[in-house]
Amino acid sequence: MLSLLSLLGENKGRLGYFFLVLSFFLIAQAEAGVEKAKIVAKGEGIVVTEVDVKEMKRYIPRFIVPTERSLEKMTVCTVVMAKAAQAEGIKCEQAEVTTGFEQLYSLSRCYLKQKLEEMRLKKGAVESYYLAHWRRFLDENGKLRPLDEKMRQRIRKLIVRAKAGRFSRQLCKQLMQKYRVKWCEGGS
């Protein structure tokens, strides 16, 4: 370090020139790095890059091997849902303690969770499940347990869970339209 400083003192002009060239070189490298992160999809206030897609992989269980196309779709859905969560001011504790893509992921989960809770079911959905599966709801004496609020919530959860995947895909499609998300060249 000392030798470097002494060198700087002796050859101030030459070294200054060297560092200037070096900084230009580093900036150019950094820009090239940014360019390398290919954009997968773009929308209003949304840019999804290959880096995001790579990040998304971390959230998928190891036993699931999605295709590149489905991974891109999942990433875009995560990003649009996170954006919608921010726009709607949805509270999300997990998102407050995270940053970057992890924060986007947390936001999207909170958004989906809230929308699933708010989801309205068809009239008679809970009741029909209860009546069609009446044998499951018998007590020790063989009497049918009443369809109280607790039971309703339990059945509702079962139905919502079964519907969650389809609902999430529909929601993503709507949000992609809302934010005018377009797939970029090479994307899905």
Next chain:
Amino acid sequence: MVRRWILTLIALVVVGAVVGCAATPVEFNFRSDVFGSKNRLKQNFLRYWSLRAKGEVETAFALESPYIQEMLGLDYYKRYLKLYKARLQKLEVKKVSCPEPFYCELECRSVWMGKKDRQDVRWFKDRWVKVSGNWYHVLKDPLFFPQL
């Protein structure tokens, strides 16, 4: 001129065959008293299986229990029914048992017409549930829909 006539004739034969196949009604067979006083159940049963045989999936879907409509969705239901390559030809109701006033099980014998006119006989239990005064079909297929 002759060519036009031939083409018209071919078109008529093809349309006739398609319409003929699609419109072939199911032959229902059951004792007059098998449904007892459950006339509305009988009506919906006949309607449901006629619709299924005609391939009117959307209307048949409306007769599925509301929870099934919610859990499956029409698109998935359509894809599932497309798996049935054979055509329902006969449907016999052997027994109707209702362990609860809102739930009935129908023991059925069905005859399906497959490719190359191969007949296939299948026995199954058809379940129905009464919700808000209406009878709905309860689709059960543990292989495809274990969640139902």
